[in-house]
Amino acid sequence: MQIGFVGLGTMGRPIATHLLDAGHTLKAYARSPLDEPLASRVGRLAHSAGEVAAAAEVVFLMVRDTPDVDEVAFGERGLVHHVTPGSVIVDLSSVSPAATRGFAERMAARGVAWIDAPVSGGEVGARERTLSAMCGGEVPAFERVRPLLACFAQRIRHLGPAGAGQACKLVNQVVVALNLLAVAEGLALARHGGVEPALARDAMLGGFAESRCLQLHGGRMVSGDFEPGFALGLHLKDLRNAMRWAADLGAHAPALQAVLGLFEQAAAQGWGGHDHSVVARLYGADAGPRQPDSASLSQ
Amino acid sequence: MQIGFVGLGTMGRPIATHLLDAGHTLKAYARSPLDEPLASRVGRLAHSAGEVAAAAEVVFLMVRDTPDVDEVAFGERGLVHHVTPGSVIVDLSSVSPAATRGFAERMAARGVAWIDAPVSGGEVGARERTLSAMCGGEVPAFERVRPLLACFAQRIRHLGPAGAGQACKLVNQVVVALNLLAVAEGLALARHGGVEPALARDAMLGGFAESRCLQLHGGRMVSGDFEPGFALGLHLKDLRNAMRWAADLGAHAPALQAVLGLFEQAAAQGWGGHDHSVVARLYGADAGPRQPDSASLSQ
Numbered sequence: 001m002q003i004g005f006v007g008l009g010t011m012g013r014p015i016a017t018h019l020l021d022a023g024h025t026l027k028a029y030a031r032s033p034l035d036e037p038l039a040s041r042v043g044r045l046a047h048s049a050g051e052v053a054a055a056a057e058v059v060f061l062m063v064r065d066t067p068d069v070d071e072v073a074f075g076e077r078g079l080v081h082h083v084t085p086g087s088v089i090v091d092l093s094s095v096s097p098a099a100t101r102g103f104a105e106r107m108a109a110r111g112v113a114w115i116d117a118p119v120s121g122g123e124v125g126a127r128e129r130t131l132s133a134m135c136g137g138e139v140p141a142f143e144r145v146r147p148l149l150a151c152f153a154q155r156i157r158h159l160g161p162a163g164a165g166q167a168c169k170l171v172n173q174v175v176v177a178l179n180l181l182a183v184a185e186g187l188a189l190a191r192h193g194g195v196e197p198a199l200a201r202d203a204m205l206g207g208f209a210e211s212r213c214l215q216l217h218g219g220r221m222v223s224g225d226f227e228p229g230f231a232l233g234l235h236l237k238d239l240r241n242a243m244r245w246a247a248d249l250g251a252h253a254p255a256l257q258a259v260l261g262l263f264e265q266a267a268a269q270g271w272g273g274h275d276h277s278v279v280a281r282l283y284g285a286d287a288g289p290r291q292p293d294s295a296s297l298s299q
Numbered sequence: 300m301q302i303g304f305v306g307l308g309t310m311g312r313p314i315a316t317h318l319l320d321a322g323h324t325l326k327a328y329a330r331s332p333l334d335e336p337l338a339s340r341v342g343r344l345a346h347s348a349g350e351v352a353a354a355a356e357v358v359f360l361m362v363r364d365t366p367d368v369d370e371v372a373f374g375e376r377g378l379v380h381h382v383t384p385g386s387v388i389v390d391l392s393s394v395s396p397a398a399t400r401g402f403a404e405r406m407a408a409r410g411v412a413w414i415d416a417p418v419s420g421g422e423v424g425a426r427e428r429t430l431s432a433m434c435g436g437e438v439p440a441f442e443r444v445r446p447l448l449a450c451f452a453q454r455i456r457h458l459g460p461a462g463a464g465q466a467c468k469l470v471n472q473v474v475v476a477l478n479l480l481a482v483a484e485g486l487a488l489a490r491h492g493g494v495e496p497a498l499a500r501d502a503m504l505g506g507f508a509e510s511r512c513l514q515l516h517g518g519r520m521v522s523g524d525f526e527p528g529f530a531l532g533l534h535l536k537d538l539r540n541a542m543r544w545a546a547d548l549g550a551h552a553p554a555l556q557a558v559l560g561l562f563e564q565a566a567a568q569g570w571g572g573h574d575h576s577v578v579a580r581l582y583g584a585d586a587g588p589r590q591p592d593s594a595s596l597s598q
Contacts, residue, residue: 159495172502175483178485182473186474188309189548190466202456205431209474211512251487253488283551
């Protein structure tokens, strides 16, 4: 199938590669030129998102935040001006659920389906085809693109109408942030109490405290290696979206509010470009070699 | 080996059974009479903890909290009055690290070793011999009792001197409480946002949000079945001990403070006897059939 793809960053590149491996051809648009070997497999990049839409019946988006999706879809040179009725836009980005409902409505008015399908599992999951895709939108359109999602996602779930995938992804990011906080505060307490954090982490694995964060991010906290992984600045963006969403819903979210504050604090230290496990440094819990730098992704 | 055992409650019973299965004989003391089949395998109960100490070179304790250990070990009819120099006391209870150091010193003065070996994994772990044992104390005494711990624990770790096992267990309980809170708040947010909590939980499993709590307690929250499991009142006891410990250490523990507040709130609702996953009810996140009752274990 001729597939459109907008956004070939850290996540977009491995995902596009899997689609190519599955025998599809891509018409892609990206802000930066591609490196080899992807560059020669993709061929000439489109000059705009609109050009991508004109060439494909399914268009994937993988960009940073809500305004980026808005620009790509509805901006001056956006998808909306060239998209064919009957086609499907699959937004893999992690953005606002409310805005997503608006995007879906505006595209529906042109006969185009919108599936929100943000993913969890990070760059490693994208490379290893073990992502979880959390999907929202009309079921027939979802069923149409499911085989394409299966090229890079292991777990594919339909959660409800447009925006439901984004809602679930925000929930996911809140849970991850709190699990990270649990490990960061726990290991800091251990250290204060005279127990080697590496030993405490090891002793807790296999018990009720077990989590993907204790395993993966706990290891990073213990070693003090905060190379991403998933950048704190990106996770902060998700937590801000989650907080706005919770406020709009009138939902009680005291733990989210607390962890958002800690992430803001970490970003203010200039750690936005480090792996999100760097929040442990707020507790002085690492003896890692890296210093805060100014190359922060956080705004 | 003739082993002493004090405290045959929810956790003590399956642990004692595994020691018997391994071919050891028990001299046991418990406040309540035993049910069959354990009663006939254990035989006549001792009249006091002291009587247990007189009959065994290794004595296991599995009681509720610090004052209970103090009473059993140093009370009027306690171990200290009959214990043989060269023997080892293994405290499986989850109690204060600082008090544990005091217990160890007082017993050391009588030539008796004290190993703190609190466990994680709950009643299920105790039945299935998959507990994690977090140990503190002198290494030779630890090595002496390690084969006995292996009768019921899968993961046995030595964390440092007396109290280090208790310190690690408190850390473990803090991490579990925060992981529970993450799932409770996350599923409540999903529900508010129109996503079925059961679907959200399922979609998140396998991603970075994965945890033992999402798997086990998330399932309980979704079904609204809060039969313990591990009682909220017992977990609250651990969190209070952790908060005192953190305060004594001068450690920064904002997340612990927040989650302790939520557990206190849940206990005040009369939910102390329910499984600790009942904290989800603070968010109104369950449609379960159980009502708060007065049979609360929390003080």
